[in-house]
Amino acid sequence: MKSFFSYTALFIVLAVSIFSCKKEDNDDVSTGTPVVKYVRITDPKAADSLVVGAFMGSLVAIVGENLQNTRELWFNDQKATLNPTYITNKTILVSVPSTVPSKVSDKMRFVFKDGSEMSYDFKVNVPAPVLSSIKCEYVPDGGIVELEGDFFFEPKVFFTDNLAAEIVALTKTSLKVKVPAGAKPGPISIQTNFGKVKSRFLFRDNRNIILNYDGKNHETWTAPITAANADPTMPGCDGSYVLFKHNANGAWQWTNELTMQYWATRGRGRVPVATGSINDLTLKFECNVPQEWKDVRMEMFFGPYADDHGRDAAGTAIARWKPWKNGPFKTNGWVTISIPLTEFKYGKDDSDSDETGTRKIENLSNLTNVVFMLFGPANGTNPVKIAVDNIRIVQN
Template sequence: MNKNIYNRIPCLLLLLLVAASMLPACKKDKMSAPVITSVRNYAAAPNDTVVQTVNAGQWVVVMGNNLSNVSRAFFDGVPASVKSTFTTDQSIVIQIPSIAFQSVPKDKMDEIMVVGDGGTATFKLSIIGAPFISYVRSASPSPNDTIAKAIFPGEKVNILGFNIKNPVKIAFQGVAADLTSIVYTDSSAIVTVPADLSGGDATLANMISYTNNVGTGTFAIAIIGPPIITGVSNENPAAGDSVYLYGNNFFAVQNLSFAGATITSWKAADDGSSVGFVVPSLSQSGPVVIKTTAGTFTTAYNVNDVTTGIVSNFEWGPLFHWDWWGGAELTSGDPSSGWPPYDAAFTGNSSMFLALKTNVMNAGAGDEFSTAIRMGGVQWLPAGNVGDNVNAWALKFEINVPASWNGGTIGIKSSNGYMARYEPWKITETSTAPYKTKGWQTVTIPLSSFRKNDATLGDGKGAPVTSISDLVGSSGTSDMILVMHNYGTSPTATAFKAAFDNFRVVKR
């Protein structure tokens, strides 16, 4: 018995020695927590400087220790992409993700966090992105610093949100504010609305635009300032026609003129969004000018003008530009005309125009040979303006739809594979309503509305055009083809009958 005990002692000692020898190795294998000491710009020297402020989307190098096993990184709590191929124990290359700053918890704001096998490390750094405006307050002392539902020219307002320090531009309806007198806090900027908002951008009506070095944020709010005209129901009416101006701030109208003719009687909508009047006899072209107690607005384009920017007016002469085939019919608005034929359905236009008519269209019906208006090789706009912003120009034409139209798409095409869709009967992707006009109406299609034809998404549903030259080439010359086509999977609900006139491309 004792002999057995003594025999076991060497074995126990051996096991203890083995266990003891393993302890230092286990302790040595345990990973240390990462440490962040600084952040550098990810660029070649001498631009790889230490940074105190970074932008969403920027690549940076996080410097420190014990970083080789870091597998995850977060900026403001948002997961980031770690470039593992460039990771060392002292550095990690990371791209800062897109961040919805308004959703970042307060304790995560301006925080970098990395997670490794040995633990986590955090580091505070100013992380900025494009401005985001949460709301606007009156700049009056409390308790009058209430959230504003409308603002006025010359008023001092407090803009609150994220990334609003150090703006390079603050604009109200496109009119820049004075940045020299701004008062900042951590999350707000007190700025004065320009006293004169005349000449604002119609596309930015009731909009604050806030721009920093990263990008621009916008905020919609009622700006009770000078009027802004965003559209005219019929830019080429006949005497006695009713015309409506659409836009904003049509309050307390003092004077109104249309193509140089003084309008003596009008009716404005209670919400200031429209003004209606009857057009007198017109003798010239000219802009629409409206004056209120808050200021004056003049359209950038002329009305009663079938010459400026004209692509085709279908009158005999150099601006006829119809290819004589495609399915449209040359029509006269003059009842005494022997030819082209007169159509009593299209009154209010005594000139010549094109009519396009179809029966109920089966799915997939309609093409450039049978249901189209073709204008080949026409000058969309002067070659000198091809470099302009694509949003600064628009295609316009007059249309007359005397009977209900529901289903089928009018696609306007250029030679370069871009198309704009016109579907006024479509309310949403799943709902429609019959559409018709009261006489002639003006259709405005910004050139920025043209989109690339896409084999998967469909014609005119691909990437939007980004330059005028992509749409019509460097010379500004391209085909302009209007096609009626049924892209639906069932027959159209109605037939189609409409007249078209005065295709033109003009400044917006």
């Protein structure tokens, strides 16, 4: 019983305290002039931080006097949602509107019960655009580039040499733009009224192209090269491409049509596939998978300068690409695939269940050959149709 009365007494004290504070804050000071003294953020860890601006969606506390008759509150030209519970004589708790302003005044505008108004300097901070990815780095003039990111508020998009692109679809986090005639390789820039960003990736990235199937080719007895206009269901993204195609592929089948071997002895000579640290390098290529790829991994590896694939060479590190791991894989047109060189970590005899691997690329300067092949365990047999273009190794 002692515990019950103690909690009851505490509740009464708190209730009286809250009521007294609320009454004091809400006393109608109708003859007083409204004043804003400062604005602070509501995070308890930074409750003493005064601000002159805040990001959209932020909860702020407006502190002043004679604020209890506020009926509307505008940030620039955007009206905030007010809750009468959070409006007192001395404070207003309100979230900054999440809609981007059309006209920027950098002011809060108060509208009071009697129709009078008051302004207070306050800036709504809208983030600069963020550009995180591109669906496909190789798109022809007149084609559609798809970009992902955030804060795409009335953006303008530019290719190299400040070449403007036409926007054909837009959301806050995605953009579709038509590639302008004469577009060149290089970064893509997005500009809004609130900042500018330049992509880390390169449109039509032409650095260190090892194979492009328009002059830089692989061994002719492996997967065939297909002309850009040969298959109307999957036209090329950048000229000809290599096509892995077979009616049925089963477990551990070394099939010529599903193997692509580049031997530098018959290509560009004793030139390493890349230079630098594997921690800073990524294998990239464009890929088109028009029908579901359900099984059998694609192995990728680099071999020494020889008339040989190099899979059996000592220390060969293999990457296992299994985009179907969480379900059948199919692309809607061409996409750019990126595989860090640190993912080349499997020996040829490592078990299929091994996710760690026992190898890594030790010395890029000794590696000149490139092999892509579908090879590994399978559940039954499955048809395969996979197009690849523009194999390159570039800086992250």
